[in-house]
Amino acid sequence: xxxxxxxxxxxxxxxxxxxxxxxxxxxxxxxxxxxxxxxxxxxxxxxxxxxxxxxxxxxxxxxxxxxxxxxxxxxxxxxxxxxxxxxxxxxxxxxxxxxxxxxxxxxxxxxxxxxxxxxxxxxxxxxxxxxxxxxxxxxxxxxxxxxxxxxxxxxxxxxxxxxxxxxxxxxxxxxxxxxxxxxxxxxxxxxxxxxxxxxxxxxxxxxxxxxxxxxxxxxxxxxxxxxxxxxxxxxxxxxxxxxxxxxxxxxxxxxxxxxxxxxxxxxxxxxxxxxxxxxxxxxxxxxxxxxxxxxxxxxxxxxxxxxxxxxxxxxxxxxxxxxxxxxxxxxxxxxxxxxxxxxxxxxxxxxxxxxxxxxxxxxxxxxxxxxxxxxxxxxxxxxxxxxxxxxxxxxxxxxxxxxxxxxxxxxxxxxxxxxxxxxxxxxxxxxxxxxxxxxxxxxxxxxxxxxxxxxxxxxxxxxxxxxxxxxx
Amino acid sequence: xxxxxxxxxxxxxxxxxxxxxxxxxxxxxxxxxxxxxxxxxxxxxxxxxxxxxxxxxxxxxxxxxxxxxxxxxxxxxxxxxxxxxxxxxxxxxxxxxxxxxxxxxxxxxxxxxxxxxx
Numbered sequence: 001x002x003x004x005x006x007x008x009x010x011x012x013x014x015x016x017x018x019x020x021x022x023x024x025x026x027x028x029x030x031x032x033x034x035x036x037x038x039x040x041x042x043x044x045x046x047x048x049x050x051x052x053x054x055x056x057x058x059x060x061x062x063x064x065x066x067x068x069x070x071x072x073x074x075x076x077x078x079x080x081x082x083x084x085x086x087x088x089x090x091x092x093x094x095x096x097x098x099x100x101x102x103x104x105x106x107x108x109x110x111x112x113x114x115x116x117x118x119x120x121x122x123x124x125x126x127x128x129x130x131x132x133x134x135x136x137x138x139x140x141x142x143x144x145x146x147x148x149x150x151x152x153x154x155x156x157x158x159x160x161x162x163x164x165x166x167x168x169x170x171x172x173x174x175x176x177x178x179x180x181x182x183x184x185x186x187x188x189x190x191x192x193x194x195x196x197x198x199x200x201x202x203x204x205x206x207x208x209x210x211x212x213x214x215x216x217x218x219x220x221x222x223x224x225x226x227x228x229x230x231x232x233x234x235x236x237x238x239x240x241x242x243x244x245x246x247x248x249x250x251x252x253x254x255x256x257x258x259x260x261x262x263x264x265x266x267x268x269x270x271x272x273x274x275x276x277x278x279x280x281x282x283x284x285x286x287x288x289x290x291x292x293x294x295x296x297x298x299x300x301x302x303x304x305x306x307x308x309x310x311x312x313x314x315x316x317x318x319x320x321x322x323x324x325x326x327x328x329x330x331x332x333x334x335x336x337x338x339x340x341x342x343x344x345x346x347x348x349x350x351x352x353x354x355x356x357x358x359x360x361x362x363x364x365x366x367x368x369x370x371x372x373x374x375x376x377x378x379x380x381x382x383x384x385x386x387x388x389x390x391x392x393x394x395x396x397x398x399x400x401x402x403x404x405x406x407x408x409x410x411x412x413x414x415x416x417x418x419x420x421x422x423x424x425x426x427x428x429x430x431x432x433x434x435x436x437x438x439x440x441x442x443x444x445x446x447x448x449x450x451x452x453x454x455x456x457x458x459x460x461x462x463x464x465x466x467x468x469x470x471x472x
Numbered sequence: 473x474x475x476x477x478x479x480x481x482x483x484x485x486x487x488x489x490x491x492x493x494x495x496x497x498x499x500x501x502x503x504x505x506x507x508x509x510x511x512x513x514x515x516x517x518x519x520x521x522x523x524x525x526x527x528x529x530x531x532x533x534x535x536x537x538x539x540x541x542x543x544x545x546x547x548x549x550x551x552x553x554x555x556x557x558x559x560x561x562x563x564x565x566x567x568x569x570x571x572x573x574x575x576x577x578x579x580x581x582x583x584x585x586x587x588x589x590x
Contacts, residue, residue: 126555133515
């Protein structure tokens with residue numbers, strides 16, 4: 001799947017839109033899959049993450065549940081449909097596919113600790129789905145279409161009372177995507193659920209919040225972008241302060257975390273806030289910076305989840321709580337990985353988190369927003385560093401005497417996948433030039449929605465010569 | 473008919489949301505079920521309410537929009553599966569925590585506070 005995702009990335013990098021129309025219905029009548037730069041980037045991101053999580057999981061975490069691999073692949077399917085679809089209702093279906101798989105994965109391993117957060121997670125997402133349907137219904141009743149390209153054409157033509165209806169529908173979609181992305185008032189389910197899940201699952205979930213962000217980036221600049229007449233930039237003035245507060249909340253949570261996994265789960269929220277702030281400002285540079293940071297932060301956070309699971313397995317009774325414990329085995333290996341992950345997450349040079357944050361900081365134009373963003377982001381990064389150094393020094397350095405009685409052995413699959421995933425952050429630094437070129441091109445492509453609308457005119461291909469290969 | 477339809481959707485959604493905010497899992501599941509009924513009816517209404525029309529072009533002077541019907545069908549199927557999963561999950565919660573409180577609280581909370589949740 002990684003291979004096909006990379007092929008698609010290369011295909012998409014020429015900047016054109018490729019579509020695959022189910023049943024050969026001419027868009028906007030049928031459901032289409034649309035491949036562009038953004039979709040391809042997200043596919044590669046997911047494929048890499050999925051590969052390493054899967055290797056990790058096959059190293060022992062999948063025991064006790066025969067359905068684990070099925071659910072895992074099911075989840076990847078849902079993610080890929082969500083990234084490729086060009087239809088609002090199909091996006092809903094994709095969300096449901098990935099959610100039902102994620103419910104199963106979250107429960108994997110069982111135990112009382114997982115039932116309650118799982119119950120919250122499922123309930124919240126069901127309500128989110130209901131809201132999503134209402135939003136879709138409102139928009140459909142006004143515009144008579146669900147194809148995203150067609151919506152981008154129809155929305156500017158909406159007038160009169162219908163304007164308020166579409167506004168309500170659009171804001172509802174924003175709430176739903178915000179729930180998936182875990183923006184502030186909707187983020188409290190996340191730390192508990194993620195911290196209790198098994199490591200490869202939590203690591204895969206690192207991309208789940210990014211689905212929400214992807215949906216915002218996909219739907220809002222396209223449908224409610226500059227060209228949307230009176231509905232232009234709907235909701236974006238709400239998103240910016242919320243993103244900053246989310247960032248602040250995440251930092252506070254990270255400082256107060258009592259275990260490594262909770263710390264990393266709050267890091268997910270920090271990165272959501274960091275990503276959405278420049279997206280809400282809507283400039284090309286901001287979007288490009290956010291996409292760069294998105295790649296970096298997803299892999300980093302996933303790597304950190306895996307590292308904390310390994311630490312847990314090596315510390316016996318102490319688990320992953322941030323307390324002093326006897327010296328663990330493989331301490332050097334794990335602490336180096338943790339250091340790399342923490343440096344990348346906190347945004348210190350020379351790793352990729354630093355470049356991502358730097359690009360975000362550079363992208364804002366001087367003004368009130370700049371002052372807020374710089375202030376919150378820089379103080380937030382500093383406090384995150386404090387949280388990580390506190391956790392790292394207590395877990396790795398402050399050892400008490402004595403030995404672990406039953407250190408579980410680490411097998412190669414587990415350690416290699418964790419190591420590579422964490423070290424991907426270095427690869428991002430090495431390839432920073434090409435990646436940022438790519439994200440800039442992506443952001444420009446997103447900003448100019450004419451190309452996307454043009455897929456309406458694309459003639460549907462004859463069945464014998466498919467224009468594009470499917471990804472899975 | 474429009475008014476009646478709107479009132480029914482409103483009542484279903486309102487009672488669904490009210491039940492969702494209860495502290496036991498059973499009312500929560502009932503709430504989600506009612507909410508999804510409301511949503512499904514709402515989706516159905518997005519194709520405009522009309523009687524005696526077929527969703528096929530050419531069979532009558534005007535025709536009903538077939539798309540919302542397809543959407544509702546999908547939404548019903550998905551909603552049913554999700555509700556079933558939620559029921560199993562709350563049974564599991566009941567078995568694990570010997571309590572059907574949504575936060576998995578045990579009985580050590582003072583009795584007068586527990587009454588709030590009923």
